[in-house]
Amino acid sequence: MPPSSPGPTRRAVLGAGLGLTGMLLLSACTHPDTAVPAGAKPVPGGVLDYFEPQSWTVLYPPAGGFYPNGGILNNITARLLYQDPQTLKLYPWIATALPRINADATEYTFTLRPGITYSDGSALTAQNVVDNFELYGRGDKARGLAVSEQVTNYAGGEVLDEHTVRFRFSKPAPGFAQAVSTMNSGLLADATLKLDSAGFGPGSAAKIATCGPFAITAERVGTLLSVRAREDYDWAPPHFKHQGRAYLDGIDYRVNKEYSVRIGSLVSGQVQGVRDIQAPDQARIKDKGLQLVAAPTNGVNNNISLRSRHRLLADIRVRRALIASIDRQRILTKLFTDTYPLATGVVARGAAGYVKAPDDAWVHDVDRANALLDEAGWVRGADGIRVKDGARLALRSNTALPQPRSKEVMTLVQEDFARIGVGLSINDGDQVQQDLDSQDIEKVQVYHAMVARADYDVVASEWSINNRDALANHDEESGAWGDEEVERILARITGSAKAADRERALAEFQQHVIDQALVLPLFEEPQVFGFRQEVQGFFTEPVGRPTFYNTWLADGAGRGEEA
């Protein structure tokens, strides 16, 4: 063996030099991005390449609350009504006019537009519309299809004539008109209504027939969903300037969990759009001349719920201590930009029923937090975590994967809790694991979430035991409640006929969760998209899901896959 290793050979030097040159040449091959002149007219054509951070899970419209699902459903389905994203005003779409509503909001009558067909060729009929809401309003346990959280107190639907349908409710359902405008009430063809939950899941997407401007044409499970424009689509909301077929030929929804891959693909021009641009990259996106779109979600703010039914959180002093320990401003300063304003209420400022919370509602005060825990009898153990009667004050939180930087938010909360002697472990795992664990109060006691919907009912969507039950408020087996009053107030929000009553109930709900230290709103969460300059005419529906009907590509070429 030679006493020392020889130096780099000529071949190695040559190889390294060629490699470096190759990398430099390749890096110069990025797609150029040029600004589109102001006032340019939309041109049809091109497939938009668009990246999502997570794969869609189910395309059953009531499950459209999950952003990757909603981003697809919003573009492939049509609804009875259309809600303007800015004014939140309702307009006719598949219905010819706004519904006729009886005095106590228990009957809604819609007249339907004629000549509408689904992507499988079948016609949209009055019976088909009733059948849609029979499924959404009642669900079908045998097929694993849940009741829509937006269609509450549903009592039945009936066909009045060829173009008129009526829906009845057992209690006032003031949110129904808005509910039929969301992608959760997207209309499905008769054959699609017969599918079970697996039929709406990955691997079966091409079977789903809808009547929106785009229709699903191809799918590669976990990586790609292709939708293409329907040439015969001619039933856009009548008040739209743009009528007829969508400008785009289609959209390729790509999925990659690696954030750096998604952002790199946008910057290099390999894709034209990306959802979920994180705060640290926003400046870079602007510097590169790309478009940054921060769409408000107009719903419940990004928040943390403390599950009071759990023995460690049953004492209100513990919950108050935890809320006082969390430094919301530090979270915002460290992790986010100005596009994420500090929450001043349970719902966002642009949401229906917003009421500014009192200034002293969620004050960060570590001394007070420590004093509250001392008073409650929790003393610091050898490892710094407080103990009482042999129990450690160690909690567990979920990771809200659809929410921006949830893991980092909870890491900072973890630091805040550690300062007052409270342990917090952060649940790892994919969306399915998070969903499963979050339903079990023994696994998750601190729940990070947000829900978007431009209606008063949004708070019920997040906290009612009939919907997402973020507080895990009720145990059906034992009958135990965390806070029964929460459910009573939520029932008034969803069941009052008058908007003023609903607004009052929402304000009461906010005050109750402040008094009982059940919820800490963190910030108003936007959906942040990045687009190449050639992408024009993009906007979102009221809660930030992408709407591609009016989108067009300045170069008209696009770069989608054959589908």
Add this chain to the structure above:
Amino acid sequence: MNTPLKNNKAQPRRTALRNSPWLKPLTLLAGLIVLIPVLWALFPGLFTGQDPLDGGSTASLLPPDAQHWFGTDQVGRDVYARMVYGAGRSLLAAIIAVAVGLVIGTAIGVIAGTQRGWIEDVLMRIVDVLVSIPGILLSLSVVIILGFGTVNVALAVGITAIAQFARLARAQTLGIVRSDYVAAAYGSGANHTKVLIHHVLPNASGPLLALAVLQLGSAILQISTLSFLGYGTPPPTPEWGLIISEGRNFVATAWWLTVLPGIIVMAVVVATNRLGSVLREVGE
């Protein structure tokens, strides 16, 4: 084969020292590179005054500077402090992994080499099975069965190292049991256990220890890989693979989160390999 050590036997002592592979600059540098994380692991407080778990009000994603040598991470924690405090867990896991491979692998190899017959066949076929499964796949399977966490990851990586130790131990044992001094030991009344402990193991230990040092580098890399994939220590406890994994979303905006810890891991792995090679060279 003539080794530099053997060639130097006849040389004056000073020349022999100068030619010793242990004193070559690269070896000394490798030793220093390995020594630093060992000291980090033993006395982390001497190397940094920063808190590895709480960034306080420090801004996130700060670039490296005099105060934060490796910058700050996505929540404002000092990355250098996290590397220093993470060294203990990462190195301990590597040592556990190598120890598992060394002890179990050597036991299998020595038993197979001395017992022969069907026992040897069964043991070495098990080893063949272990060799046939890719290391990362095997360790992933083991860690999923055992559960996440540093010790479980270390055990998983250790299991993947058993085969190499077993094969080497068997080969060494086969040579030793045929030697005259072992025959003499049996002739002078020594029993099987005595021969194993006093003759086989000491004579086989040199190559096995050299392999152990070589495996240390590989174990650090494998453990970092598994931690990178999220199977190791749960956050916020610092661990090298986890630190790199947490920084990967910011490669374009904060390269130091992945590059600097990556260089540390790479340097320690290369340095450990160098020391292992020297140990093998000396043994030969």
